[in-house]
Amino acid sequence: MHPTIADVLARPEVRAGAPAVRAGRAALGTPVRWVHVSEVADPAGTLPPGVLVLSVGVPVADPTTVPARYVDALRAAGAVGLVVEIGQQLPSLPAGLVQAARAAGFPLVELRRTVRFAEIVAGVLGQVVARRDDDPGPPGAEAAFRSLALHRVPPGRVVGELARRIDAPVVCEDLAHRVLLTAGGPDLRDWAARSRLAGPAGPEGWATAPVGRPEARWGRLTVPSRPTPGTADRVRALLDAAADAVSLLDPSPEGLLRSARDALVADLAAAVPSDAGRLAVRARAAGLDTAGPLSVVALRPAGDDPEQAVDAALAVVAPGATVVSPAPGELVVLVPGDGGPLLAALPATVAAATAGPGPFAAVADLLRRARDDAAAHAATGGRGPVRVPALRGLVHRLGDDPALLGFAADVLGPVTALPAAARADARDTLRALVEAGGVVADVARRLGVGRPAAYARLRRLSGLLGLDLTDPEVRTALHLALLVDARAAR
Numbered sequence: 001m002h003p004t005i006a007d008v009l010a011r012p013e014v015r016a017g018a019p020a021v022r023a024g025r026a027a028l029g030t031p032v033r034w035v036h037v038s039e040v041a042d043p044a045g046t047l048p049p050g051v052l053v054l055s056v057g058v059p060v061a062d063p064t065t066v067p068a069r070y071v072d073a074l075r076a077a078g079a080v081g082l083v084v085e086i087g088q089q090l091p092s093l094p095a096g097l098v099q100a101a102r103a104a105g106f107p108l109v110e111l112r113r114t115v116r117f118a119e120i121v122a123g124v125l126g127q128v129v130a131r132r133d134d135d136p137g138p139p140g141a142e143a144a145f146r147s148l149a150l151h152r153v154p155p156g157r158v159v160g161e162l163a164r165r166i167d168a169p170v171v172c173e174d175l176a177h178r179v180l181l182t183a184g185g186p187d188l189r190d191w192a193a194r195s196r197l198a199g200p201a202g203p204e205g206w207a208t209a210p211v212g213r214p215e216a217r218w219g220r221l222t223v224p225s226r227p228t229p230g231t232a233d234r235v236r237a238l239l240d241a242a243a244d245a246v247s248l249l250d251p252s253p254e255g256l257l258r259s260a261r262d263a264l265v266a267d268l269a270a271a272v273p274s275d276a277g278r279l280a281v282r283a284r285a286a287g288l289d290t291a292g293p294l295s296v297v298a299l300r301p302a303g304d305d306p307e308q309a310v311d312a313a314l315a316v317v318a319p320g321a322t323v324v325s326p327a328p329g330e331l332v333v334l335v336p337g338d339g340g341p342l343l344a345a346l347p348a349t350v351a352a353a354t355a356g357p358g359p360f361a362a363v364a365d366l367l368r369r370a371r372d373d374a375a376a377h378a379a380t381g382g383r384g385p386v387r388v389p390a391l392r393g394l395v396h397r398l399g400d401d402p403a404l405l406g407f408a409a410d411v412l413g414p415v416t417a418l419p420a421a422a423r424a425d426a427r428d429t430l431r432a433l434v435e436a437g438g439v440v441a442d443v444a445r446r447l448g449v450g451r452p453a454a455y456a457r458l459r460r461l462s463g464l465l466g467l468d469l470t471d472p473e474v475r476t477a478l479h480l481a482l483l484v485d486a487r488a489a490r
Helices: 005-009 067-077 095-104 117-130 138-150 155-166 191-196 232-249 253-269 273-285 306-314 340-345 360-379 390-398 402-416 420-435 440-447 451-465 472-489
Strands: 019-023 034-037 051-055 079-085 108-111 170-174 179-183 207-213 216-223 294-301 322-324 331-336 350-358
Touching: 019 095, 034 117, 051 117, 067 079, 067 095, 095 108, 117 138, 138 155, 138 232, 155 170, 155 179, 155 216, 155 232, 170 191, 170 253, 179 253, 191 273, 207 232, 216 232, 253 273, 253 322, 253 360, 273 360, 294 306, 294 340, 294 360, 306 331, 306 350, 331 360, 340 350, 350 360, 402 420, 402 451, 402 472, 420 440, 420 451, 420 472, 440 451
Parallel strands: 034 051, 051 079, 079 108
Antiparallel strands: 019 108, 170 179, 170 216, 207 216, 294 331, 294 350, 322 331
């Protein structure tokens, strides 16, 4: 059974406030289905039925509040009693309030010492929720799910609790039938098309309940399976209670969609080829087009103001693209077709790289390549929307691969054995050589020396390394070794 008002007053966290019943003693046996803190003079539409209201007296301290009207408003809103804490906000209960409550037979209790309302709410609701498994109908379901809303749990927790209680899959979707949250492993194949036909009278007998404020519905909870015989009423009661809880939490549907897509991209980043089909189903359910070729553009803020850099980058993203944030400080854009135009349009306040286009089955690989290349570009202080050289991206992906480290050590071994000053000059010369594409005049300009001096340096290095520095393949090997050496030095 639900606790009564008398039971609530007997709880230790309430007794600590030295409660005194000032009116409505005969009604102290009234059941309490909920406890709520309210400081509004007209609580219509804000209270569930059977609620005991807690207050520090803001409404009755207001000189414009008419006590009799306030008591009537509480009763009309579903309140079964009022508990007021006496303190700084309200030194004592107004005589008019006490008289109005007595005339209406409405329980009015004053707390003469300061207490923590949160402890009262938690303790009483613990009693209310404890009976939920014995009372699966609307009152018990309402208490269980309102408790979750009271504690501001994530909406996904509510969806998961509903799936657990009814032992069936549950989906939360927006008005465009894009899947925002799931629990219980629902079948998401052709979700949008199937969901448009959903409902108890539909071909699959789904149960649904709207979510969002009555004047601003943004989606619905769906049980995408036909209830087993004899369970339809229980499923309906629990579904309605869960939908009310999600509505009370008032999440942003756009935020839920971003989170769903973020999770999808995170799973894509860790996927293997055999996962492609399953992830494609999830992607379509989240409203992504998987039919045509896709490119991946990865961005990392590189300016002094990361948020401003992100805003500037998002301003040039086309409406058809999908933006996600798989990790802090990183954005990924899935672009239909070629990602080159977006890359070229990005501001210089981001380090960016692109991979693709390719089919959705290749997106996991494209995603890894683009993210690794953008990270490599940012790690070397790079800025701007440029395609990261393949070698730099390769070095970043291979990381501390022993074969790669051994290759770099073999190529640059004679240089690393030089004294510090000579070693730095040799690295600068080799770096200028590979960046200049072997053009000695450009090498001289980059080093700030004359052409004869540049030739002399290159001859000495050629002899030291035992390599022909005019050979393009040798210069490629040197470039790779220098990138590995630079990464190891960071």
